[in-house]
Amino acid sequence: MTLFGIGCGTLYGKSRTQHKTLIPVDPNISEDELFDVDDDQDPDFVPISREPLAKRRCAVLLFVEEDREEEEEDREAEEEEEEETTRKGKGRGKANAKPKRRPKSALQLRPTTWKKEDISNPPLPSYNHQLPSYVESPQQYFNRFFTLQLIKHITYQTNLYATQKDVGTTFSTTEHEISNFVAILLYMGVVQLPSLDDYWAMDTRVPQVADIMSSKRFRQLRQTIHFNDNSQLHGTIDRFFKVRPLFTNINEAFRREPETPKQSVDEVMVGYKGKAAGNLRRDVQMKPNKMGFKLFSRASEDGFIYDMILYQGLMEVTLQAHGIPLSPEQKTLTDTSQVVTVLASIMNSTCTTALFADDYFTSLELVRYL
Known part of the structure; x- marks a missing residue:
């Protein structure tokens, strides 16, 4: 084909790809029927067996942790060698300097195995309620x-x-x-x-x-x-200063009551929808009273409260206003774990007490402390 006497090959060039047409033997047969399902299978293929994904992840984490520990040990050893070399003097040449230690190779991975085994629950203390000799009005x-x-x-x-x-x-x-x-x-x-x-x-x-x-x-x-003297308000960090005597008096009365051997620690919401409290008004969606003042309480299994802590936004100020000093070991715990230790430190029960708390308060450090 030509255009104004010029061939198409001159304008576009020759096609570099050569096409070849294949004519089927029998045009009435579909191409899908010419191939058998077994043709895709390799008789010499052997699938590679892999461990479960969770097990492989545990192995990788273990590898990283061991590698980090070895790097830290090597770094400490190098620092000690440098200090020792500096003490001996700066006159020694580089030839006399000790070569730096190379990081050790990673240890052989230990297989992580999980056993499905039921944990036997220890016997919990029972409470025998004694009837009072006199029923109060x-x-x-x-x-x-x-x-x-x-x-x-x-x-x-x-x-x-x-x-x-x-x-x-x-x-x-x-x-x-x-x-x-x-x-x-x-x-x-x-x-x-x-x-x-x-x-x-x-x-x-x-x-x-x-x-x-x-x-x-x-x-x-x-x-x-x-409920309190306003002339002493200046300089205090307690945001509940005006109601603190009322709260302290009632709290001390709660602590005087005989305690049961099964107690729990949780949040309690005092419903309040006003605007005068500022950011002391909290919003906890998982509670029946979603908006109001938040308290941490220690109560019996039938709902009687033995101790309460008024939450003020900052946990350090909250526990300090409660009047229970923290030990150095308690200060290393998380904020919610500190609440559990403070509430548990005032228990007056003479028998063994089982203390329950959800995952919001629980941690391995808290279990070791208790």
């Missing part, structure tokens, strides 16, 4: 934790704050009034109404609240009540 049982000394402390601090706020104030409260105020707060937590005014309103009036205290006096006490 609800008021007496409540006073075991919310003591009369605590009521006196709240009364004194509330009057002190009112005086610090306004020297000429006529506000004054008594221990009896503080007790009624606490009782109203507890009752409102059980019988909840949409608004605070509903407890004194004509249509929704609650006599258990309205007959004890007026709405105006209740609001005045709620604005004035205090």
Whole structure:
């Protein structure tokens, strides 16, 4: 074929690849039928047996660890030789210097084998609950934790704050009034109404609240009540300084109770959705109360709390405010493991105690420490 008298070979050049057409013997037979399945198989092929992937990974990790250990040993030996050479003097030539040690070859890999074997659980201590000789009334049982000394402390601090706020104030409260105020707060937590005014309103009036205290006096006490001296607030690292005496008093009452031999350590959320707490309000999605204040607690198997730690964001400040000093060995543990050791150090049980915790708190270092 030519174009204006010029051949195509002149424009494009000759084709370097030579094509060859193969005509099948029988055009009616498909090409797939000409090849047998067995033609792809090599009779001399022997598959290479490999160990499981997990086993090979363990071997590689072991190889790396042994190689690193040998390199560290060689590096330390070289440093010692250099120091010794320096002490003997700088006058020696390079010919007298000892040759550097070469890294040793990697040790032969040890096979990692896993055995499927059930671990026998040790016998756990049993608890024989003894019935009390005297059954206390609800008021007496409540006073075991919310003591009369605590009521006196709240009364004194509330009057002190009112005086610090306004020297000429006529506000004054008594221990009896503080007790009624606490009782109203507890009752409102059980019988909840949409608004605070509903407890004194004509249509929704609650006599258990309205007959004890007026709405105006209740609001005045709620604005004035205090638990600690604000003049000592400066310079403290405790972010729960204002409620620390209340928390400490109740916590000490919990520790005085007889303990069971099976206890657990976990997080506890105190529900709070307000904005006044700042970043003290935590968000834990795995808890029923997802938003609020976070506490670390040690409790019995039936849910009775023996000890609590208020979380403040930094674990060092949290444990320091709790009042339990850490030993040097405890400081080497993780933050959550330190919480377990602090809560376990205050146990007053005389018998063997089994302490349970999930993987958030557990570590091999904690197991060795306990």
